[in-house]
Amino acid sequence: MTTELLPDNIAALKAYSSAKSEKLSGTTWLNANESPYSKAYNVSASNLNRYPDPQPPAVIEAYARYSELQPEQVLMTRGADEGIELLMRTYCQSGVDSIALFTPTYGMYKVSADTHNIGINELSQAQLQQASASELSELVGEAKLVFICNPNNPTGALISVDKIAELAQRLAKRAIVVVDEAYIEFCYQHSAAQLIKTNANVVVLRTLSKAFALAGLRTGFTLAQQDTLAPLRKVIAPYPVATVIADIAEQAVSSANIISMRRQVSILNTLKAQLVDWLQSSAAISQVLTGEGNFVTLQLRDKAAIGLAYERGLVMRPFTLFGEDNWLRISIGNEQELNEVKAWLDSLTSPALTTKEP
Structure with a gap:
């Protein structure tokens, strides 16, 4: 077997598990800290027979x-x-x-x-x-x-x-x-x-x-x-x-696209502030980390809420942090995508998910 040829450190290596490495199904993807914006670019295939400049x-x-x-x-x-x-x-x-x-x-x-x-x-x-x-x-x-x-x-x-x-x-x-x-x-x-x-x-x-x-x-x-x-x-x-x-x-x-990027960042930061408000007022959330970036990380009172999100087609990133496995990271999507998060939060009002002590 070729595994016998592996160095010990590679044999013992635990690979990085990216947000896209799990084959999940869903309709709203807020698990990889991607931007909700997309743009078309002009691409030429006329010189693909030549090697590229190493540092363009x-x-x-x-x-x-x-x-x-x-x-x-x-x-x-x-x-x-x-x-x-x-x-x-x-x-x-x-x-x-x-x-x-x-x-x-x-x-x-x-x-x-x-x-x-x-x-x-x-x-x-x-x-x-x-x-x-x-x-x-x-x-x-x-x-x-x-x-x-x-x-x-x-x-x-x-x-x-x-x-x-x-x-x-x-x-x-x-x-x-x-x-x-x-x-x-x-x-x-x-x-x-x-x-x-x-x-x-x-x-x-x-x-x-x-x-x-x-x-x-x-x-x-x-x-x-x-x-x-x-x-x-x-x-x-x-x-x-x-x-x-x-x-x-x-x-x-x-220069033009940098201006556009900064405008999008401003919008996302505003949407993030709104999401933080929703999370902080939700009885299903025990802690919200309100740091920087295009995401919010939070602790659920009951990690079963993650399964309920998957059932709705809402895909976010679960984490084990500080020794506890009920953490979740939500990427900042567009307004429609974050409304899906709000609907999920509003659904987490059953006694099974809100009466437990943090």
Whole structure:
């Protein structure tokens, strides 16, 4: 059997379970933090017989303008996930080095580390929030990479740019602080991207999957100082960006589309505030985490409510958080989709679901 050829760390690996990995059926999909908006793009197939530019200049320059950085500080990747992989493959020695992360958080940090046989110093979101930068610099130990998802998925928690800056300064020449900003467009004033200008050990991960409504494109960016990105450019695949992907991405990060994206973000943030109000006033909900991002995470009084949602064709993301399995993350959809959530909440008024103690 070929399984006998597997390294021990791969044989023991627990794969990341994405929102789309479960074959569910439904009519309202609010489980993957996708945008409810879609847009048609112009695509040419006239030059598909040629290899693409590894780092398409027009996209790089447009995204550099958007992020207020220089083009040499931008690396285009296959989603932010490739940025995570590249950082580990480039800066961590298998079987020797480690990363630090703050759970609960995005699961691919752990999966990527386990895949490359990299140690994990697992700290908590509470420590990230409550400890000082000085204390955190000691808690991360010998970690080469310190992953901070900001805003955090799935809690929505946010830490200040000032705290990230101080942590990076304390870890200078010891570790790289990797700030995953997949959801930053929903609170753009909290971006750490400008820290790159003065901190060689700050890396920011971005994606077009969320606010830019291009989850199907699988396009992201790794932002860092030129010298920090140079080793990643040696490790990345020779042709990581398909021609068609580059064409669409260039259109997506144009000035006009950025204005459109920001308008959509404003609408989604307003709808999110309305959803939070509904959740907080529902007798079926015991706790609501009101952080940033295009989602809300909540704790149900009875997890049987999730099954009732599936029966209605309403698909949301169940979680086990803080040792309890009755948590649910709801992506912010359009007004019609969130009305389906409201109808589900209103249906959770039977004694079986509302009389239990939290």
